[in-house]
Amino acid sequence: MTQLALFEKRIHEDIPLTRALGVRLNHWDGRVLVVSAPLAPNQNHQGTGFGGSVYSVAVTAAWGLTELALADLGLKGSVVVQNGTIDYREPVTTDFYALCRLPGDEIPERFRKSLARHGKGRLDLNVTVYLGEPTPEPTADPVALFHGRFVVRDVHSRLSL
Amino acid sequence: MTQLALFEKRIHEDIPLTRALGVRLNHWDGRVLVVSAPLAPNQNHQGTGFGGSVYSVAVTAAWGLTELALADLGLKGSVVVQNGTIDYREPVTTDFYALCRLPGDEIPERFRKSLARHGKGRLDLNVTVYLGEPTPEPTADPVALFHGRFVVRDVHSRLSL
Numbered sequence: 001m002t003q004l005a006l007f008e009k010r011i012h013e014d015i016p017l018t019r020a021l022g023v024r025l026n027h028w029d030g031r032v033l034v035v036s037a038p039l040a041p042n043q044n045h046q047g048t049g050f051g052g053s054v055y056s057v058a059v060t061a062a063w064g065l066t067e068l069a070l071a072d073l074g075l076k077g078s079v080v081v082q083n084g085t086i087d088y089r090e091p092v093t094t095d096f097y098a099l100c101r102l103p104g105d106e107i108p109e110r111f112r113k114s115l116a117r118h119g120k121g122r123l124d125l126n127v128t129v130y131l132g133e134p135t136p137e138p139t140a141d142p143v144a145l146f147h148g149r150f151v152v153r154d155v156h157s158r159l160s161l
Numbered sequence: 162m163t164q165l166a167l168f169e170k171r172i173h174e175d176i177p178l179t180r181a182l183g184v185r186l187n188h189w190d191g192r193v194l195v196v197s198a199p200l201a202p203n204q205n206h207q208g209t210g211f212g213g214s215v216y217s218v219a220v221t222a223a224w225g226l227t228e229l230a231l232a233d234l235g236l237k238g239s240v241v242v243q244n245g246t247i248d249y250r251e252p253v254t255t256d257f258y259a260l261c262r263l264p265g266d267e268i269p270e271r272f273r274k275s276l277a278r279h280g281k282g283r284l285d286l287n288v289t290v291y292l293g294e295p296t297p298e299p300t301a302d303p304v305a306l307f308h309g310r311f312v313v314r315d316v317h318s319r320l321s322l
Contacts, residue, residue, distance in 0.1 A: 010206075011206075014204075014205065014206035015204070015205050015206060015211050016202050016203075016204065017181060017182070017202065017203060017211055017213060017214050020178060020181030020182075020202075021178070021181075021213075041177050041178065041181075042177075042178060043175075043176070043177065044175065044176050045171075045172075045175035045176060046239065046241070050176050050178050050217075051220050051224075051241075051242040051245065052178060052182075052213070052216060052217025052218075052220045052221065053178050053217070055213060055216045055217065055220070055245065056211075056213025056214070056216065056217060057213075059212050059213045059216070060213060063212075078207065080207070080212075080249075080252075081212040081249060082248075082249055083246070083247060083248045083249060084212065084216065084246070084247050085244070085245070085246040085247075086244060086245050086246075087243075087244045088241075088242060088243055088244060091241075
């Protein structure tokens with residue numbers, strides 16, 4: 001199994017709602033994570049994407065990106081979301097996907113230093129949501145914009161306190 | 162069946178994710194709606210409430226309040242969420258519930274006039290999330306705060322355009 005397939009399995013096991021959402025991890029290249037979901041289980045009363053589902057897929061993309069980027073750096077931390085904001089631009093009329101990119105294509109230096117020095121760091125991440133087939137290079141405009149702040153605590157530092 | 166039980170049935174049918182969330186409608190008195198969910202299906206990798214689940218229950222409370230308040234006024238409209246923000250204050254360690262209250266305990270006059278004149282109105286709603294047994298009069302501090310903007314379009318006005 002690839003790193004991404006293993007991580008998808010772990011998410012489905014650890015966060016049962018991601019199974020109900022039908023979340024799939026489609027792409028990870030060290031900078032960009034793409035997470036998709038089918039419309040059917042995520043429909044609302046109007047047959048378009050339920051706002052809670054779209055938010056949930058977006059927050060999964062940002063949280064997942066943080067976990068994967070930490071693992072690539074050989075770091076181990078506990079990642080939790082502190083706040084989230086979503087702006088729904090257009091109705092979600094088809095299967096959809098969320099794309100999260102590391103700011104500046106890498107884990108910020110400030111975040112790494114904070115994690116090393118204080119055992120804690122904050123990451124501000126943007127996620128864009130699109131309709132259709134998942135791709136790391138969308139050409140259409142996003143249907144929703146998510147912003148979230150994530151707090152990472154170094155597991156080892158916490159244990160040594 | 163009571164109005165609230167019928168509405169719960171409708172939500173479960175129209176928005177399948179609310180069944181996966183285990184959403185129950187507990188209380189509606191014309192001003193306050195209480196919506197609860199069990200922790201088990203909403204756990205994250207740390208055994209506490211998944212951020213996407215907490216957001217989804219909160220947005221269901223605010224959307225549901227808008228639908229119920231419109232019905233009480235004899236109005237029929239389509240309600241969609243335009244944006245949402247959530248601030249996670251404390252980990253969700255037990256079953257939880259979301260409470261939404263009409264601002265000033267009633268549908269604002271400005272909203273009603275806008276809906277009557279333009280066939281469209283906006284409602285800004287706050288939701289507070291608490292741990293434990295659902296009640297319309299919580300005494301503890303909330304574990305999460307949600308704010309959302311909802312757009313209501315009068316179905317009849319739209320049809321007559």
